[in-house]
Amino acid sequence: MQIAAILRRWIETLATLYLAWRETQRERQAVTLAFERGQLVVRGARADGKARADIQPGQTLSVDAARAARNSFVVLELPPDRIVTRNITVPTQAEKFLAGVVHNQIDRLSPWPVGNLAYGFTTAAAADKAAVEVRILMASRADLEAARERLAVHGLNADRIVAYAAASEATGEGEPVTLWSRASDASGEGLADAARLVAVSVGGVVALTVAFSLWALASTGLTRSESEDLAARVKTLQQKVQVSRGAAGTAPPAERAWRAKESAIASVIVLEAVSRALPDSAYLTEIRLEGATLRLAGLASDVPGLLAPLEQSGHLAGVHFSAPATRGPEGKFRFSIEAQVEPRIKVAEE
Numbered sequence: 001m002q003i004a005a006i007l008r009r010w011i012e013t014l015a016t017l018y019l020a021w022r023e024t025q026r027e028r029q030a031v032t033l034a035f036e037r038g039q040l041v042v043r044g045a046r047a048d049g050k051a052r053a054d055i056q057p058g059q060t061l062s063v064d065a066a067r068a069a070r071n072s073f074v075v076l077e078l079p080p081d082r083i084v085t086r087n088i089t090v091p092t093q094a095e096k097f098l099a100g101v102v103h104n105q106i107d108r109l110s111p112w113p114v115g116n117l118a119y120g121f122t123t124a125a126a127a128d129k130a131a132v133e134v135r136i137l138m139a140s141r142a143d144l145e146a147a148r149e150r151l152a153v154h155g156l157n158a159d160r161i162v163a164y165a166a167a168s169e170a171t172g173e174g175e176p177v178t179l180w181s182r183a184s185d186a187s188g189e190g191l192a193d194a195a196r197l198v199a200v201s202v203g204g205v206v207a208l209t210v211a212f213s214l215w216a217l218a219s220t221g222l223t224r225s226e227s228e229d230l231a232a233r234v235k236t237l238q239q240k241v242q243v244s245r246g247a248a249g250t251a252p253p254a255e256r257a258w259r260a261k262e263s264a265i266a267s268v269i270v271l272e273a274v275s276r277a278l279p280d281s282a283y284l285t286e287i288r289l290e291g292a293t294l295r296l297a298g299l300a301s302d303v304p305g306l307l308a309p310l311e312q313s314g315h316l317a318g319v320h321f322s323a324p325a326t327r328g329p330e331g332k333f334r335f336s337i338e339a340q341v342e343p344r345i346k347v348a349e350e
Contacts, residue, residue: 011202015195016183023159023183026073032162033061033069033151034077040154043077045069066154076151076158078179083163084111084138089131098123102136109136116141120177122165137163137177144180158182270294270315270341277309277316294339295322299332306335315342 032043040061061069086109090101102121110117119138126133139161148158162176267289274287274296282300289295294316300306303325311319316339323336 011195011199014198014202018198019183023073023181026159028073029071030073030075031069032075032077033156035079035147035150040151045072061154066156069156073159074151074156075160075162075176076147077176078139078143078147078161078163080164082139082143082147085165086110086136086138088134088136089126089128090134092130092132095123095132098132098134102134106136106138110138112138112140118144118161118179120163120179122175122177135165135177137165137179139163139179273313273315274310277313278306279309282306289341292341294341296335296337296339298335299328300335301332303333303335306337310337310339316340317342 029047031045034041034043042061042065088102088105088109090098094101098121102119106117106119107114110119117138118141119136121134121136124133124135144161147161151158158180159182160178161180162178164176270289271287274284274294278284279300279302281302282298284296284298286295286297303321307319307321310316319337319339321336322338325333325335328334
C-alpha cells in the first residue's frame with residue numbers, strides 16, 4: 001500500500017511539472033485582456049517576447065482578434081474596484097519565508113473568508129533597510145469566477161488572472177500580481193487528466209523497456225546456442241583430423257613414403273616442365289621455388305606468349321606476370337613470372 005501511495009504521489013508531481021512546463025511554453029504567445037466600460041479590451045499582446053501585429057493594444061476584441069487569442073495564453077486583468085490592497089512590513093531576514101508569512105497573516109488582513117479568497121503579493125524596498133514592504137492584493141473568488149464566465153462568453157478561457165498595485169492601476173503599467181492561474185489551481189480535473197497522461201506514458205516506457213529486455217535475453221540465448229553448435233562442429237572436425245593423422249601415422253612405412261612422395265613437390269619435375277614449356281628464344285636468368293610458389297625471371301622476344309605454355313604444362317597454375325616487362329639487350333624483354341606448383345604429382349602405376 002505504501003509503494004502505491006509513493007507511486008501515485010510521484011505521478012502527481014510529474015503531472016504538476018508537466019502542466020507548469022506546458023504553461024511556460026504557451027506563455028511565449030500571450031494576450032492580456034481587461035473589461036472596460038462593458039467592453040473586452042486588449043491591454044497587450046506578445047509572441048516570443050515581441051509585440052504581435054495581429055492584435056494591437058487598446059483595441060476592442062473583434063471576432064478576428066478573438067479567434068487569434070484562442071490559440072494564445074490568455075491573461076485577464078481584474079478591474080481595480082474588485083481589488084483590496086493591504087501593506088505589511090517584515091524583517092529582511094524573513095524575506096525567504098515571505099510566502100509563509102503572508103499565508104499566516106491573510107486571514108487577519110482579508111475582508112473575505114480564506115476559502116473564498118484569492119491573493120498575490122509583491123515586494124518593495126522600505127524606508128528602513130532592515131525591513132521589506134509587502135503589498136498584498138486580494139480578490140473574492142466569486143469575482144474571479146464571474147470574470148472567467150464573462151470571458152467565456154467571447155469563447156475564451158483565462159489561463160491567468162492578474163491585478164496591478166494601486167500605484168500603477170491608472171496606467172496599467174508595472175509588474176502584474178498573479179491572483180489565480182490554471183497551473184496553480186491544477187488540483188482538480190486538469191491535474192487528473194495530466195496524471196493519467198503521465199501514467200500512460202510511464203507505463204508505455206516500462207512496457208517498451210521490458211519488451212526490449214526480453215528480446216535482448218532471447219537474442220543472447222539464441223547466439224549462445226549457435227556458438228555452442230559451432231564449437232561442437234569445430235570439435236568434431238578436429239577429432240576427425242586427429243583420427244586421420246593417427247591413421248596416417250600408423251600406416252606401414254612404405255605406404256607413408258608413397259603418400260609423402262605424392263604430396264611433395266618434385267623440383268626436378270618442375271624444372272623439366274618449365275624447360276619444355278619455354279620456347280628456344282627465351283632463357284632464364286633466375287628460377288626460385290619457395291614452397292609451392294615458383295618465380296621465374298629472364299629474357300624473351302615474345303613475352304606474352306610465355307604464359308599459355310607454362311599454364312598448359314600440367315604442373316603450374318595461376319601463371320601471371322609479377323612485374324611489367326622491360327626492354328633488354330638485343331631487342332629482348334625482361335620478364336618476371338610467378339606461378340603456383342600443383343601440390344600433388346601422381347606416380348604412374350605399372
